[in-house]
Amino acid sequence: MARVDLKNVTKDWGTAKAIDDISLSLENGEFAAVLGPSGCGKSTTLFMLAGIYLPTSGDILFDGARVNDVEARDRNVGIVFQSYALYPNMTVLQNITFPLRFKEISRADAERSAREIAELVEIEGLLDRRPNQLSGGQQQRVALARALVKKPNLLLLDEPLSNLDATLRLSMRTEIRRLQRELGVTTVLVTHDQIEAMTMADRIVCMNQGRIEQEGTPEALYSRPETVFAASFIGSPPMNLLAGEASDGGIKVGEAVLDTAGDVPPGAVKVGIRPEHITVNGEGVQAEILIAEPLGRETLYTARSVLGTTRFLEPTSVPRFKVGDQVRLGFEPEHTILFDGNHDRRLEGVRAHV
Amino acid sequence: MRASSTRRQASNFAIFLGPALAFLVALLVVPIAVDLVVAFTDMAQTVTVDEFTTKQFKKIVRVSDDSLLGFELRGSFYRALTLTAIFVFFTLSIFNVTFGLVLALTTTALPDRLGAFFRAVWLLPRMAPSVVYALLWIWVIDPTERGLLNQVLVNLFGLEPVNMKLDHPMTVIVLSNGFIGASIGMLILTSSIRSIPQHLFYAARADGAGSLSIIRHVVMPALRWPLSYITVFQTLALLVSFEYIFLIMGPSRSTMTMAMLAYTKTLAPSIGSGLYAYGAAITLILIVIGMVIALLLYRLTNMKSLLAQPRIEVH
Ligand SMILES: Nc1ncnc2c1ncn2[C@@H]1O[C@H](COP(=O)(O)OP(=O)(O)OP(=O)(O)O)[C@@H](O)[C@H]1O
Ligand SMILES: [Mg+2]
Numbered sequence: 082m083a084r085v086d087l088k089n090v091t092k093d094w095g096t097a098k099a100i101d102d103i104s105l106s107l108e109n110g111e112f113a114a115v116l117g118p119s120g121c122g123k124s125t126t127l128f129m130l131a132g133i134y135l136p137t138s139g140d141i142l143f144d145g146a147r148v149n150d151v152e153a154r155d156r157n158v159g160i161v162f163q164s165y166a167l168y169p170n171m172t173v174l175q176n177i178t179f180p181l182r183f184k185e186i187s188r189a190d191a192e193r194s195a196r197e198i199a200e201l202v203e204i205e206g207l208l209d210r211r212p213n214q215l216s217g218g219q220q221q222r223v224a225l226a227r228a229l230v231k232k233p234n235l236l237l238l239d240e241p242l243s244n245l246d247a248t249l250r251l252s253m254r255t256e257i258r259r260l261q262r263e264l265g266v267t268t269v270l271v272t273h274d275q276i277e278a279m280t281m282a283d284r285i286v287c288m289n290q291g292r293i294e295q296e297g298t299p300e301a302l303y304s305r306p307e308t309v310f311a312a313s314f315i316g317s318p319p320m321n322l323l324a325g326e327a328s329d330g331g332i333k334v335g336e337a338v339l340d341t342a343g344d345v346p347p348g349a350v351k352v353g354i355r356p357e358h359i360t361v362n363g364e365g366v367q368a369e370i371l372i373a374e375p376l377g378r379e380t381l382y383t384a385r386s387v388l389g390t391t392r393f394l395e396p397t398s399v400p401r402f403k404v405g406d407q408v409r410l411g412f413e414p415e416h417t418i419l420f421d422g423n424h425d426r427r428l429e430g431v432r433a434h435v
Numbered sequence: 436m437r438a439s440s441t442r443r444q445a446s447n448f449a450i451f452l453g454p455a456l457a458f459l460v461a462l463l464v465v466p467i468a469v470d471l472v473v474a475f476t477d478m479a480q481t482v483t484v485d486e487f488t489t490k491q492f493k494k495i496v497r498v499s500d501d502s503l504l505g506f507e508l509r510g511s512f513y514r515a516l517t518l519t520a521i522f523v524f525f526t527l528s529i530f531n532v533t534f535g536l537v538l539a540l541t542t543t544a545l546p547d548r549l550g551a552f553f554r555a556v557w558l559l560p561r562m563a564p565s566v567v568y569a570l571l572w573i574w575v576i577d578p579t580e581r582g583l584l585n586q587v588l589v590n591l592f593g594l595e596p597v598n599m600k601l602d603h604p605m606t607v608i609v610l611s612n613g614f615i616g617a618s619i620g621m622l623i624l625t626s627s628i629r630s631i632p633q634h635l636f637y638a639a640r641a642d643g644a645g646s647l648s649i650i651r652h653v654v655m656p657a658l659r660w661p662l663s664y665i666t667v668f669q670t671l672a673l674l675v676s677f678e679y680i681f682l683i684m685g686p687s688r689s690t691m692t693m694a695m696l697a698y699t700k701t702l703a704p705s706i707g708s709g710l711y712a713y714g715a716a717i718t719l720i721l722i723v724i725g726m727v728i729a730l731l732l733y734r735l736t737n738m739k740s741l742l743a744q745p746r747i748e749v750h
Contacts, residue, residue: 133637153640160641166634170656179652183643227642 083143083234083267084109085130090139092125092291099125101291102139107284110265112258114282116275118314122291123271124163127237130269132156143234154183159228159266160237163244165220167212173199173223174208180231198226201260217244221253229264236261236268242277254281275315279303287311305418309425312353312418318381321359321391323352324422332433336387337366342414343431349422352433356381358416359393365411365435373400386410388435411435467722473715480709491716508713511688511696515717519692521605522612522680523673530613531669532662535620540650542621543628554625560615569682572611576600576683604689608680612673620665627661628654663736670732671725693721 085107092100099122107113115123128134129141132153140147148156159180167176174195181191199205202222212220221241228236238257242250258281261268272278278285279299286296287310295302295311306312312320325334327350332339334352368386380400383392391410395401402408414432421428474491476484495512538557542550560568575583578598585596599607631653639649677694684690686699701714 128637131637131641133640153637154643154645156641158641160638162634162638164632164634166632166638168635168638168652168656171652179639179644180642183645183648227638231643 084145085235085267085269086140086142086145087126087130088140088142090126090129090136090141092122092129092134093137099291100129100136103288103291103293105286105293105296107267107269110267111284112261112268112270112282113284113286114270114272114278115286115288116272116278116314117288117294118273121288123273123288124239126288127160127239127269127271130235131158131160131237156235157231157233158235158237159231159233161221161224161228161239161241163240165212165224167220167223167227169212171211172208173204173210173212173215176212176223177208177226177230180227184231194230195226198230201229202226202256218249218253221245225257225260229260229266232264233266236266238268238270240271240273242272243274250277257281275317279315285315287314289314305427306353307427309351309353309420312420316355318356318392318394320353320355320418321393322420323354323388323391325350325352334387335389337435339433339435341431341433345419345428345431345433346421350428351420351422351425353418353420354391354412354416356392356394358412359391360411360413361393361395362409363411365409368408368410370402370404370406370408373402373404375400384408384410470715470718470722473712474719476712478711478715482711491712494713495716495720511691512717514688515691515693515696518605518690519674519694522608522690522692523670525605525609526613526616526673527666527669529609531616531620531673532665534613534617535665536624536658536662538617538621539624539628540654543625544646554618554621557618557621561618565678565682568615569611569679572607572679572683576607600684600687604684604687608684608690611679611683612676615679616669616673619669623661623665624658627658631657659736663732666736667729667732670728674721674725674728693717693724697721 087103087105089102089104090100091098091102103126115126117123125134129136132148132151132155136149141149143156168179171179174192177195177199178191181194184191186194196205196208199208202225204219204222204226207215207219207223212223215223221244225241228238241257242253245253254277257270270278270281282299284296285299285302287294287302289310294314295307297305302311302315306315306320309322313322323334325332325339326348327333327341327345328347330338331341332345332350332352339352366386366388368384368388368391370382370384371390372383374381374383375398376394378396378398380395380397381392382395382400382402383390385391388410393410412434414434417433419428419431419433420426475487475489477486477488477490478484494508538554542553544550545553560571563571574581576599577583577585578596578600580586580589580596582596584599588594589596597603635653636649639653644652675694677692677698680690680692680695681698681703686695686703691699697714697717700710700717
């Protein structure tokens with residue numbers, strides 16, 4: 082178990098900066114999710130923690146000690162790769178005991194630990210098989226067992242669930258979370274699935290183009306996104322972002338003018354409002370339904386109004402409106418988030434409403 | 436449905452395997468058949484066949500009535516058998532497999548450009564015409580003080596010059612064939628190592644494995660099939676190869692392997708050639724030896740199980 086710090090870490094591949102000056106601290110036993118779009122540097126960050134890649138500059142600390150020069154094999158880090166990376170020529174049992182070969186543990190003890198951990202991830206019946214005789218979900222459990230068997234200080238998971246079907250993904254989510262709690266191991270999960278990040282992690286680190294866009298609890302990221310990127314990346318369906326121009330008279334969005342609360346500095350702004358926070362047929366602007374998409378428990382509508390194109394959710398499984406219907410759309414000021422239109426950063430203490 | 440699928444199978448067979456089969460027959464089956472026929476005749480300088488006979492093989496088994504020549508031919512055959520075994524075994528085990536593997540492992544561990552450079556250096560002799568490569572060796576082992584080896588021995592180490600051709604003839608042909616043969620193993624093994632998923636190496640390092648353990652547990656298992664392939668393929672190639680032996684050593688008795696013997700007794704001008712039937716008999720024996728060795732290695736290296744697993748199931 083370890084406390085992990087990244088201090089001003091940069092990774093430059095020569096062709097591009099994959100990681101651009103990130104700093105991050107993980108508490109002992111914490112479960113953090115690194116969330117971001119493809120190519121933003123998630124795997125690179127993980128591989129630097131594992132000691133597979135060396136940072137170009139900056140420091141990585143485990144329990145306060147600098148580990149930049151510590152080789153991967155001496156870091157005691159367990160890692161699950163997106164491809165699982167099981168050794169194809171070894172049986173499941175041999176795969177799981179492999180990390181113990183390099184520790185001073187007798188063969189019998191190693192096998193006992195492996196069987197224990199196999200039971201924990203429920204693959205005790207598969208120990209004699211080879212990886213190519215396993216399903217994706219089973220391979221994933223083997224990879225997890227191999228990462229956990231050496232009782233790592235730090236567990237790194239690189240999109241471990243992306244190859245699984247929806248049901249299996251759901252159960253593995255709970256299972257990984259349970260295991261992590263049980264073992265109390267500091268864990269970093271890399272994912273581009275925001276629901277995975279929100280449901281599993283104590284803390285989400287949202288990354289974009291090699292930088293940390295925002296970090297915090299899932300609630301904080303959801304309700305108080307600091308940047309336009311975080312606002313649009315977290316939440317599904319994504320937040321509506323209405324581009325407007327602020328002046329003394331309010332915010333002009335399209336042909337409408339929104340009232341403001343607080344001091345909105347004049348200039349370009351973006352008004353963020355989540356689809357589930359749009360009120361229908363109360364006070365508001367006239368809108369026409371363009372698309373109605375039943376999502377199961379709720380229905381997602383896309384509508385056009387003087388505000389532009391907006392999306393809103395209705396908690397009915399059968400669509401209440403059909404394409405072409407006229408509705409009135411509005412929102413409460415406490416649900417709005419305003420961003421500076423030039424820097425895409427959140428403006429503190431200001432609201433807008435129709 | 437059935438009928439059309441059978442027809443399609445037949446036409447697929449003709450389209451995809453037809454050219455290869457024709458090629459196989461023209462270039463492999465026909466020469467072997469010709470060799471088979473000639474081996475059981477008395478064809479000599481005149482290139483005429485007077486009778487069908489097994490006397491070529493008898494020459495090998497016991498001293499024939501043809502007195503002196505028969506005695507000589509029998510001796511040459513057993514000597515050639517031994518020399519071939521030595522030549523193939525050492526060239527294959529030291530160079531084609533081991534050295535090829537070492538080259539592949541080291542050049543893939545180096546930074547990309549440097550590795551590519553070293554591989555290119557090892558490929559140079561393959562790109563040069565055989566005669567140039569042979570001349571290079573002749574210069575290296577030249578017994579006078581002009582030879583590179585002797586220059587090094589005499590000037591750098593103050594030793595006596597050596598006559599490699601006379602004193603270590605087999606070493607010369609093993610080295611010269613090995614240096615050129617290692618590059619094939621190197622290329623095949625390099626591409627096999629390259630095709631191992633990068634994540635496996637990362638996983639092994641994170642699991643605590645050092646370089647040697649990674650070679651043993653990650654790299655070597657992936658090389659089983661290419662190593663088997665190289666062993667079988669190169670054994671067969673070396674059995675019949677005589678190009679460099681002939682170019683460097685000439686028709687010297689000290690390096691007269693089976694392939695050399697078959698060549699000198701038949702086609703080599705002005706060095707006792709023209710014994711076509713005898714050469715054909717030796718070649719036939721060589722073919723049988725090759726087949727037996729291929730089958731043995733095939734069993735030994737478990738290549739069957741590797742070949743038998745279809746990657747895609749075809750119906
Ligand atoms: N070995 C490498 N050499 C050069 N550039 C690299 C290398 N590995 C990664 N990169 C670059 O670094 C950036 C970050 O890559 P990384 O693999 O960390 O992305 P990621 O966030 O994990 O994406 P994904 O979700 O697609 O896995 C990318 O622009 C990638 O092209
Ligand atoms: Mg990745």
